[in-house]
Amino acid sequence: MRNLFNRQNIVALLGIVLLYAVVQGLIVSDIMPPFYKLTLIQICIYIILATSLNLINGITGQFSIGHAGFMAIGAYISAIITTILNGPLVLGLLAGAIVAALAGILVGLPTLRLKGDYLAIATLGFGEIVRIIFLNTEYVGGAAGFTLPSKITWTWAFGLMALSVVLMKNFVNSTHGRACISIRENEIAAESMGVNTTKYKVMAFTMGAFFAGLAGGIYANYFYIIQPMTFNFLLSFNILVMIVLGGLGSMTGGIVGAIVMTLASALLAGVPEWRNVITAVLLVIMMIFRPTGIMGTKEFSLNFLGKKSEKNAASKN
Amino acid sequence: MGSTVTQQIFQQIVNGLSLGSIYALIALGYTMVYGIVKLINFAHGDVMMVGAYSGWFAITALHMPFLPALIFSMLSCALLGVLIERIAYKPLRNATRIAALITAIGVSLFLEYGGMLLVTAQVRTYPPVFPETRYEIYGVIFKYGDIVMLVTSVVLMVLLHITVQYTKMGKAMRAVSFDKDAALLMGINTNNIISFTFAIGSALAAAAGVLMGVYFNTIDPLMGIIPGLKAFVAAVLGGIGIIPGAMVGGLALGLVESIVSGLGASTWRDAVSFLILILVLIIKPSGLFGKNVREKV
Amino acid sequence: MPLLKIDNLSKSFGGLKAVSNLNIEINQGELIGLIGPNGAGKTTVFNLLTGVYDKTEGKMTFQDREVSGLKPYQVTQRGMARTFQNIRLFSDLSVIDNVKIAYHQRTSYSTVSALFRFPSYYSGEEEMLRKAMELLKIFNLEDKAQETAKNLPYGEQRRLEIARALGTEPKLLLLDEPAAGMNPQETQDLMNLIRWIREQFKLTILLIEHDMSLVMGVCERIYVLDYGTIIAQGTPDEIKNNPKVIEAYLGEEVV
Numbered sequence: 001m002r003n004l005f006n007r008q009n010i011v012a013l014l015g016i017v018l019l020y021a022v023v024q025g026l027i028v029s030d031i032m033p034p035f036y037k038l039t040l041i042q043i044c045i046y047i048i049l050a051t052s053l054n055l056i057n058g059i060t061g062q063f064s065i066g067h068a069g070f071m072a073i074g075a076y077i078s079a080i081i082t083t084i085l086n087g088p089l090v091l092g093l094l095a096g097a098i099v100a101a102l103a104g105i106l107v108g109l110p111t112l113r114l115k116g117d118y119l120a121i122a123t124l125g126f127g128e129i130v131r132i133i134f135l136n137t138e139y140v141g142g143a144a145g146f147t148l149p150s151k152i153t154w155t156w157a158f159g160l161m162a163l164s165v166v167l168m169k170n171f172v173n174s175t176h177g178r179a180c181i182s183i184r185e186n187e188i189a190a191e192s193m194g195v196n197t198t199k200y201k202v203m204a205f206t207m208g209a210f211f212a213g214l215a216g217g218i219y220a221n222y223f224y225i226i227q228p229m230t231f232n233f234l235l236s237f238n239i240l241v242m243i244v245l246g247g248l249g250s251m252t253g254g255i256v257g258a259i260v261m262t263l264a265s266a267l268l269a270g271v272p273e274w275r276n277v278i279t280a281v282l283l284v285i286m287m288i289f290r291p292t293g294i295m296g297t298k299e300f301s302l303n304f305l306g307k308k309s310e311k312n313a314a315s316k317n
Numbered sequence: 318m319g320s321t322v323t324q325q326i327f328q329q330i331v332n333g334l335s336l337g338s339i340y341a342l343i344a345l346g347y348t349m350v351y352g353i354v355k356l357i358n359f360a361h362g363d364v365m366m367v368g369a370y371s372g373w374f375a376i377t378a379l380h381m382p383f384l385p386a387l388i389f390s391m392l393s394c395a396l397l398g399v400l401i402e403r404i405a406y407k408p409l410r411n412a413t414r415i416a417a418l419i420t421a422i423g424v425s426l427f428l429e430y431g432g433m434l435l436v437t438a439q440v441r442t443y444p445p446v447f448p449e450t451r452y453e454i455y456g457v458i459f460k461y462g463d464i465v466m467l468v469t470s471v472v473l474m475v476l477l478h479i480t481v482q483y484t485k486m487g488k489a490m491r492a493v494s495f496d497k498d499a500a501l502l503m504g505i506n507t508n509n510i511i512s513f514t515f516a517i518g519s520a521l522a523a524a525a526g527v528l529m530g531v532y533f534n535t536i537d538p539l540m541g542i543i544p545g546l547k548a549f550v551a552a553v554l555g556g557i558g559i560i561p562g563a564m565v566g567g568l569a570l571g572l573v574e575s576i577v578s579g580l581g582a583s584t585w586r587d588a589v590s591f592l593i594l595i596l597v598l599i600i601k602p603s604g605l606f607g608k609n610v611r612e613k614v
Numbered sequence: 615m616p617l618l619k620i621d622n623l624s625k626s627f628g629g630l631k632a633v634s635n636l637n638i639e640i641n642q643g644e645l646i647g648l649i650g651p652n653g654a655g656k657t658t659v660f661n662l663l664t665g666v667y668d669k670t671e672g673k674m675t676f677q678d679r680e681v682s683g684l685k686p687y688q689v690t691q692r693g694m695a696r697t698f699q700n701i702r703l704f705s706d707l708s709v710i711d712n713v714k715i716a717y718h719q720r721t722s723y724s725t726v727s728a729l730f731r732f733p734s735y736y737s738g739e740e741e742m743l744r745k746a747m748e749l750l751k752i753f754n755l756e757d758k759a760q761e762t763a764k765n766l767p768y769g770e771q772r773r774l775e776i777a778r779a780l781g782t783e784p785k786l787l788l789l790d791e792p793a794a795g796m797n798p799q800e801t802q803d804l805m806n807l808i809r810w811i812r813e814q815f816k817l818t819i820l821l822i823e824h825d826m827s828l829v830m831g832v833c834e835r836i837y838v839l840d841y842g843t844i845i846a847q848g849t850p851d852e853i854k855n856n857p858k859v860i861e862a863y864l865g866e867e868v869v
Contacts, residue, residue: 004731063415110599116414117357121553122598125591128546132588167729174728174735175714175721175742182715185704191686192664192696194719194782198685203725237422244419273434280426283419288408291416297706 020158027154039266041154041222044161045215046262050242050254051168052211057240058249058297059172060204061184063120066107066127067212067239072231073130074100074213075220076140082221083148093160093217100213101206103130108205112198127236135228145227152222160218164211169251171207180204184249241283247295256294327457329579330572335463335532337571338470342525343548344555344563345477346518352494352558353514354410359421360401361522362545363428366538368394368523369530370432373441383446383531387469390527391520398519399512407508425545432538440537443530466528473524474564477517481560490514494558543587547574550594556604565605615678617642617818618663618786623672625655625662625842632658633842636672640786645812646820647833649853651862654839656822657699660788664696665689677785691719695784697775699791699822705764709755709774712763713746716781746781752814753777769800773807780815787811789821793828801825805832830854838862 023040026032049071056064078096081087087095111122140146171177179200182190191197220226238261246257268275286293343365350358371393375386405424409417450461481487492500493510501507529544530536551570555562570590577589597604616639623636633655640646648656661667663674665686674682681689704712723738750756753773758766766774772792779787792808793801805828812819823829829836830850838846838853840862846853853859 003733003736057415063418114598114602117355117418118598118602120418121357121549122595124546125550125594125598128591129588129595132585132591136584136588170729170731171725174725175718175723175738176725176728178711178715179718181707181711182704185707186702188666188686189698189702189704190715191666192690192698192702193715193778194687194690195715196685196687234426237426240419244415248415273430276426276430277434280423280430283423284405284427287412287416287420287423288405291409291412 016162020155020162023158024154035266037154039262041152041157041218042266043259043262044157045219045222046239046242046258047161047255048164048211048215048218049239050246050258051165051251052208052215053239054243054249054251054254055168055171055180055211056204056208058243058247058254059177059184060180060201061187062201062204063116064123064205064208065120065233065236065240066123066125066130067208068231068233068235069107069123069127069130070100070103070209070212071216071219071235072134072226072228073103074216075226075231076134076146076216077213078217079146079148079220079226080140082151083146089151089156089221092221093214096217096220097210097214100216101210103213104206104209105202107209108202112201124233124236127231127233131228131231134231141227143228145225146220147225148220150222150224152218157218157222160214164214165251165255168207168211172251176200176203181249241279243293244291245286245293247293247297249297250293250295250299252298252300253293253295260294324457325579329575331457331459331463333572333575334568335466335571336575337568338467339525339528339532339567340544340548340551340571341564341567342470342473342521342528343544344551344567345474345560346522347549347552348555348557348560348563349490349514349518351552352560353490353497353511354406355414356406356417356421357549358406358518359418359545360424360428361518362541362543362548363425363432364394364398364401364519364541365522365526365529365545366432366536366541367397367428368519368526369536369540370436370441370526371523372527372530373443373536376444376446383465386446387524387527390523394523394526395516395520398515398522402512402515407511429538429542436538438538440535443534443536446531462531466532469524469528473521477521477560480517486510486513547587547590550590550597553594553604554597556607559604559606562604562606616640617644617677618820619673619675620659620663621673621675623659623662623674624670625658625667626670631842633662636842636844638837638844640818640820642785642818643812643816644818645808645832645834646818647829647836648820648822648839649824649826649829649836650839654862655842656839657790658842659839660696660790660822663689663788664694687719690782690784693783693785694788695779695782695786696788697772697779697790697792699794701771701775703763703771703775703778705762707763708759709761709763709766710743710746710750710759712774713749713778713781714742716778717742717745719782749777749781768795772796772804776807776811780811784817786818786820789819789823791822791824793823793825796825798827801828804828808832 027037049067053064053067056062074096077099078092081092081095082089107123107126111119114122134140135143179190179195182193182195183197183200187197242257242261243254245260246253246255265275268278343361346361347358350356368390371390372386375381375389381389401424405420406417409420447462447465452459481490489500489505489510490513492503492505493507497507529540547570548567551566552563554569555564555566570593573589573593574586577583577586618638618640620636620638623633624631625633636659648659650656658667662669665684665688669682673680676692676694681692704715721738722741723734727734747756747759750759755770755774755777758770763771763774776789776792793804796804808819809832811817833850836847836850836853837844838859845858845862846856
């Protein structure tokens with residue numbers, strides 16, 4: 001790839017625009033049933049959540065299972081801005097994401113020395129603390145929750161999702177992304193090769209938190225109400241399952257996992273008592289027989305469209 | 318008749334120790350399993366829940382008195398623990414940590430929601446098993462039930478200590494915890510030892526479940542989640558993998574929770590546990606009794 | 615003025631003294647060996663130099679600047695690179711990605727540029743790709759550029775580790791048992807490679823090794839470590855006949 005305007009990027013852009021247009025057409029002409037639209041927007045939200053968690057867990061190898069906490073922060077902050085302070089939606093979403101990112105720095109810095117299981121439970125604790133704080137804060141409605149008007153449309157949801165995925169993919173396919181991957185592969189060797197592992201671990205957390213906060217803001221401004229009990233460990237766990245199912249370390253995998261799980265959840269919506277049991281059983285079976293997930297660490301790539309000479313010289317992106 | 322501040326403090330201490338001993342029993346299971354297979358058994362809290370239900374079943378349907386019901390519950394959960402280990406955890410012994418953790422969470426969800434399907438989310442009540450006798454010493458109230466709980470917990474912990482320190486099985490357990498491969502080479506059947514560890518841990522959790530049923534009167538399929546997490550914090554506080562640590566951690570956590578409740582901030586009770594967790598992990602991740610182990614470069 | 619000067623370096627782990635009162639001097643362009651029985655503390659010295667361990671006492675000066683207290687990535691940025699006793703490649707990454715990481719510290723584009731694909735991203739990537747391929751060509755690994763690192767045969771993995779270290783453009787290269795697991799032919803090739811890279815990259819090299827044929831054949835000076843202290847130093851011939859060295863390796867009775 002020599003510059004921004006290459007074959008792969010143009011094809012990708014066309015595909016994205018086409019997908020958006022088709023769905024938007026169906027919505028505007030009232031063909032699409034409301035439940036389908038809801039599911040599609042949910043898929044967008046979960047794609048952002050899954051890929052942002054993948055940045056932390058899959059790409060950088062840090063074991064984080066408190067992602068719902070970042071989402072909650074984004075949700076509540078954006079809700080406050082759009083509702084109580086009557087600000088524009090863009091500002092609310094941005095503020096939610098930024099505050100979540102700050103939380104990411106706050107969580108990342110002290111917990112960086114922890115490895116594996118210990119880091120996991122620290123992030124679990126963080127997620128729970130955030131939920132309990134919102135539970136006990138009357139300003140945002142406490143346990144009853146916070147109601148707000150629904151301003152998010154398919155355009156917003158899809159647009160933000162596409163933007164988020166593109167930005168994250170750009171990060172991963174760069175020297176900075178490679179630095180994060182090297183930390184995952186062998187942290188000590190990465191340090192010895194001149195990678196400032198502290199800086200990159202915090203960066204991964206912060207970015208992951210930023211996008212989770214954005215997803216939270218989209219969620220809040222679509223579903224009319226947000227309650228602390230939504231942002232519990234089960235939610236964090238579901239996001240984790242999405243990226244493991246899709247393939248830890250693969251951005252495409254995160255997208256696939258998000259789509260599959262959200263669709264499955266929608267299909268099983270009629271039998272909520274069975275949904276969780278089936279998920280649990282399938283999960284255990286998958287862990288035993290195919291723990292690398294659907295994609296493994298491979299990505300879906302449009303590299304086959306590239307020029308032949310470029311393909312031979314370029315590395316696997 | 319009002320009580321003085323000292324009396325209130327002592328009352329909280331009594332309550333705290335009762336609660337703490339329950340946490341300790343659960344924490345022991347976590348710590349033993351982590352020590353032997355380096356797995357955080359997320360399903361452990363739910364095993365406690367199954368224990369509570371087994372005990373309830375034994376008392377209400379089989380009309381057993383307290384002690385036999387307790388033993389019945391402990392035995393059934395010991396079996397459950399072994400089954401879970403063999404079916405879900407053994408295949409993943411050499412897998413990545415994240416895969417094992419996810420599986421454990423999967424088992425936990427299975428027990429919770431499967432339980433909901435089986436017994437419905439409706440809350441069940443433990444029938445009173447103890448006389449309502451209360452003893453009063455200097456204004457501090459001891460219920461008959463409190464005393465039985467404390468005594469049961471202590472007896473079980475002593476039995477555990479004896480088993481681990483003075484029996485051949487216990488020695489084997491400690492060996493496998495220390496170095497699984499070396500133990501295997503010494504002729505120890507590590508699979509059996511691991512199953513045995515899960516069995517004991519689950520039995521203790523079952524006991525905790527029955528005691529919780531007696532203490533709090535009501536049981537429901539999701540009752541294992543929060544106490545499970547708190548017991549886990551207790552295990553980390555004491556030093557995960559270290560048995561005395563789990564006992565001390567459990568009691569300490571029970572006391573702290575009691576004090577926080579006593580101070581009137583009971584809605585923050587759960588948050589305090591997580592705060593303790595974060596503090597421990599930041600200040601000394603190996604816990605009160607733990608040692609730092611370096612990675613070899 | 616020496617390139618690397620270690621003064622009175624000591625390291626204790628609790629009560630255990632791993633390294634005590636170490637004094638080493640290495641001049642620009644030299645090829646120095648660090649030998650000693652297992653557990654003598656050789657890798658500890660490397661870990662101290664590269665900031666993996668903190669020293670207990672003493673001073674380490676590299677290019678006239680103190681390097682103690684630096685983090686490993688800062689040490690590498692100063693110009694000291696190392697390889698590891700147990701190969702530490704990025705196993706699931708391709709060969710070329712392994713090398714590209716080495717060029718990260720001299721990266722020419724920012725995170726923002728990566729996110730929004732400014733021109734500096736494209737020129738930066740191209741430069742890293744070019745430099746990495748050049749390096750692979752020198753080490754005869756260019757055909758394997760897309761191969762996953764863990765699939766390489768052992769000897770090539772070791773070569774890749776050295777190549778990767780050279781990607782950081784160091785002045786001083788620390789090699790930790792580079793010949794471990796190699797047969798005599800591979801060891802001979804390695805000796806030639808070491809001599810050659812010293813010339814080609816204007817390096818100074820400090821190596822830890824157990825294989826005496828390599829040490830004696832390639833090193834100009836040797837330091838001998840036993841129980842954390844230096845018991846002898848000198849040219850290969852001097853070391854070969856030094857009774858203290860023989861005693862350390864083979865025991866008192868043999869002397």
